[in-house]
Amino acid sequence: GNSVTQMEGPVTLSEEAFLTINCTYTATGYPSLFWYVQYPGEGLQLLLKATKADDKGSNKGFEATYRKETTSFHLEKGSVQVSDSAVYFCAALSYNTDKLIFGTGTRLQVFP
Amino acid sequence: DTAVSQTPKYLVTQMGNDKSIKCEQNLGHDTMYWYKQDSKKFLKIMFSYNNKELIINETVPNRFSPKSPDKAHLNLHINSLELGDSAVYFCASRGRTNYGYTFGSGTRLTVV
Numbered sequence: 001g002n003s004v005t006q007m008e009g010p011v012t013l014s015e016e017a018f019l020t021i022n023c024t025y026t027a028t029g030y031p032s033l034f035w036y037v038q039y040p041g042e043g044l045q046l047l048l049k050a051t052k053a054d055d056k057g058s059n060k061g062f063e064a065t066y067r068k069e070t071t072s073f074h075l076e077k078g079s080v081q082v083s084d085s086a087v088y089f090c091a092a093l094s095y096n097t098d099k100l101i102f103g104t105g106t107r108l109q110v111f112p
Numbered sequence: 113d114t115a116v117s118q119t120p121k122y123l124v125t126q127m128g129n130d131k132s133i134k135c136e137q138n139l140g141h142d143t144m145y146w147y148k149q150d151s152k153k154f155l156k157i158m159f160s161y162n163n164k165e166l167i168i169n170e171t172v173p174n175r176f177s178p179k180s181p182d183k184a185h186l187n188l189h190i191n192s193l194e195l196g197d198s199a200v201y202f203c204a205s206r207g208r209t210n211y212g213y214t215f216g217s218g219t220r221l222t223v224v
Contacts (some may be wrong), residue, residue, distance in 0.1 A: 034212045038153075043202060043217035087153055093212065098143070099168060100204075100213050102155040 002027040006090045006103035013080055013110050021075040023064075023107045031092040032067055033057075033073040036098070038087045047075075047088070080110045098109030115139050118216040120202050126224055127191055132189045133219045135203030136142040142208065143167070146178060151216070161186050176177035193223045 006023040013019060025031065035047040035057070048057030053068035062077045073090060088102040115136045125131050137144060145168075146158040160168035161180040175191045190197060202219050204213040 032212065036212075044155075044204075044215040046212050046214070049212055089155065091212070096215075098160065099157050100145075100206075101157075105153040105155075107153075 001094060002031065002094050002097065002099070002101045004090050004092050004103040005099050006088075006106055008104070009087075009107040011106060011108045013108070015082055015110055015111075015112050016079045019075070019077040019080045019084075019108065021090075021108070023073045023075065023086055023103060024071050025073065025090075025092045026071065026102070027094050027101075028094050029094060029096065030068065031094040034091040034093065035064055035073070035075050036089040036091060036102075037064070038089065038105070040086070044089065080108070082110045082112055084108060085110045116185075116203055116205055116214050116216040118141075118219050118224070120219060121217065122220050122222075124222045124224065128191055129193050130189070130191045131193060131221070132187055133201055133203075133221070134185070134187045135215070135216060137203075137205040138184065139205055139207065139214060141205035141214070142183055143185050144180065145204040145205045145206070145213065146186065146188050147202040147215075148156060149202060151199070155202070159186075159188075185210060193221075195223050200222045201214060 032051045034049045036044045037047045048059040050057040050066035056065045087105045093100045143162045145160045159178045164180045200218045203216040
């Protein structure tokens with residue numbers, strides 16, 4: 001079945017550091033790919049998405065590029081802020097199954 | 113206006129009780145879902161309904177029974193609650209495009 005693997009956390013960074021959170025997927029066909037963010041005590045918010053190979057999703061300074069050849073969708077941000085501290089989930093949606101499959105989540109902690 | 117709303121936000125109850133969680137979406141989406149997030153933040157799909165019809169029923173104990181009175185509502189009833197049912201339950205909905213799911217803010221269920 002489909003699956004999503006992302007790096008374990010926590011990822012601990014100083015403010016203004018560069019962020020990468022790795023995500024790879026296994027799926028039949030070409031799924032749509034997403035990053036969701038969960039701030040402490042809150043629900044899941046869609047951060048960005050990409051629906052086909054080589055698409056780049058971006059939002060709030062975060063970016064991720066859909067790489068078909070490496071089945072990856074790594075999340076990056078050039079300069080993190082304390083307010084970015086949250087849990088980040090990579091997810092894949094295959095329309096033949098209509099299931100949004102999540103990775104295990106990566107906690108990001110940013111210190112001033 | 114809240115797009116996907118769940119009630120209650122918190123629910124504390126004793127083992128053996130029966131409880132319900134309600135979900136409503138005002139996005140005009142056709143498909144709604146229930147997800148369970150465990151203590152390690154792992155998210156797993158439980159059910160999905162499309163226009164009041166059950167589409168996905170993952171390996172969930174039959175103590176859990178979803179009900180969709182109309183396509184804007186998907187409620188979750190849980191019988192004979194057990195300690196292991198303690199989790200955060202998220203409702204979500206999806207339209208016909210590939211924009212991913214919109215999630216509610218979650219219901220934190222604690223069984224004591």
